[in-house]
Amino acid sequence: MLRVASILPPDHGQGIPFDLVTLEHDERRLRRKLLRLVHGDEIMVDFPQTITLEHGSALQLEDGRLVEVIAAEELLYEIRGRDVAHLVRLAWHIGNRHTSAQLEEDRILIKRDHVLKTMLEGLGASITNISEPFFAEHGAYHSHGDAGHALLAR
Template sequence: MIIEKIVGNIASLSKRAPHVERVYLQSDDLVKRVQRVVTDHGKELGVRLKENRELIDGDVLYMDEKNMIVISVKDDDLITIKPTSIGQMGDIAHQLGNRHLPAQFEGDEMLVQYDYLVEELLQKLEIPYQRENRKVRKAFRHIGHSHD
């Protein structure tokens, strides 16, 4: 079966099928418009999205009256940064921006993929953080940039 469009997202669907199969993806795979995936029931699917969009956790790839196939993102190894002031937030945002590290924000937390150099920097700057395995809804996007 080839999936060319997303049916919707499980969080906002009013009608659901009684049986759910899951496709478990790494967050990096969410940006791939073309890929081969396997459900937790062993069903192979080809994903070839016609629209230019990324997958997100909970996207429904297929649904009929009895079955639906849903994307589930695997946990990432993250550093959750919890600055205690706007000064700390500015300092760490500046430092990570200079390194071109992608970040995501959830409430008052900054999320970055684990890197021991970032951990050392946070310790040096005495900025509160914790390392944890956590699911992210969207992929971390590296933004191309050069210093000309």
């Protein structure tokens, strides 16, 4: 079984990956899991604590080979408001329902949910079905794992 020895940041410069692992937003937050690579191999991750893998980061295996982490495209709603104040109010309503959201200057992205869509449309939001990688904000009580590469230096 191939095992992960360390995590390298997106700009690691340590070489070309031999394979890729494509993960959705929720799948990139993990501690211990068996991952299937694009070409069929499986690798075991067993981190000391739960972390979030960044798009473009690399998992360095015990044998030194690298696996690049790719954020998968997901089915999302793109939410737009009439103006910045309206978008902020929409963000408040989304947060009040404890829904993961990607917050940007002129739009909010959430995973598709017909109940939330109906609520947001009722609040005057413009909603479009899209498919792209999802990078939701982490909650205030959520460990970011930004130093994940240091966690695994065993």
